[in-house]
Amino acid sequence: AVGADARLVDAAQCRAAEAALTGESVPVAKSTSPVPEATGLADRHDMLYSGTYVTGGRALALVVATGAHTEVGRIAGLTEGAADQRTPLERRIERFGRWLVGASLVLFVAVMLLGLWRGLPAVEVLMVAISQMVSVVPEGLPVAVTIALAVGMQRMAARGAVIRRLSAVETLGSTTVICSDKTGTLTRNEMTVTRLWWPEGAAGRRADVAGSGYAPEGAISRDGAPAA
Template identity: 70%
Template structure:
């Protein structure tokens, strides 16, 4: 299996099963060899969506200084130092640094929590390799692999069905369709819409019933869900209402400080106060107007909110998002695949006499756990 790989951007749903297998130089009965799979991993890359560059501690720290209010505090510290008020300058800089360290710690902890969740959710799949069934990390899937699918399995890549028995797939995460879709292997017209491609299974969906074998046709960023990721990749992170209000407050503060400085200078010059003395008085008045403790007080309040959210199982990546979430009164959201998983799961067993046993399990996966004390 060393023939050159064809382009993956082709209408696989319009091809007959044998033609699709031939195009990807695969074998429906034996799958790929380990050597060929390794070569294709190098050619196509791992089966993963780009997560974006993880922000370093330095980047998180610098982010804390991106606020007009912080800029004003730096100016205030510089003015205080210029007039010989070194103690005031040190206090202001200590406040700014404390604010930055608190924000960096909280946002860094959220980043680590998200990374840990991604590791916990690493998907395992069953494939044919070297003529036998193997269980692999979905990350290792390549075009041409033969997926073995059964009820409860998550689909690890886009694939063309080779055979299917009473197969139904929950595609809510991709199409929004709340009812499982019946699948078959018949070829379809090339112009067939994504939701009507009943001979394909897609990355991120789940097998709700039946069993099947499928030929992997696209992995990673080349999958349908990868296309969605590409569309959102360049989107800028919007500012929260709190950040907008802080920026507006900073502009007001700058205007008020300039007005106060000019007023003090005008009054002093009118009364004949020496210029050197007048400058020190005017700068002192400007520094006194700036609320040095506001950034720290605000950061501490948001950090407390973040900790309370974390205690309830919600991970907040940005401190400022805590205030935004607290101000929400109505959430308009898709339900299936967003708020719910469209998967019936046994969560508890009730027995005569009032005995209840909690069951831990995920979706359609035929695996679960119960407390050791409840097992017989």
């Protein structure tokens, strides 16, 4: 395991698995050949990075960054400093709240003017105007929204999706397309053989392979029957 970002000084058949950092599913060959300054992170073959693993060969490297100054540390810093964005539901509720405030102020002014125009006592008119303004605010709205989101979270949990934040339920409910680069990031970076084919006869022969990843359990079958 590489503990810091380092520049290679000497290398012989050195290969590093950088799936955790770049998403590359296969180890990358390393060398001491210089690369242009604008080279992307995944193509810097003269560097070793913290959080990656050396899978073969040998190398001598000079440490250039540790801790939060490494590439992994920068990613962690960006993750911690990311601002929480409001969900579509929160933005609509905020916009609805502004409309309610405007409507309550208009109602307050209208009741005051109407009461004073009719010659009613100013104190009584003020109390009536304040009560009408307060009555515009829907006190049960936060409770209703919370219950709706909780029901949505319960339904998603029944399908195997556990939500940490209640407000994320509405965002996921509005999502239509999810684009992600899953190689070595969302998966375990393991390739599994599921079917074999070899040339024999006119159409060749096929066999199904059971098992997953690097686990030693599995079986080979043909047409549903175990292969000899």
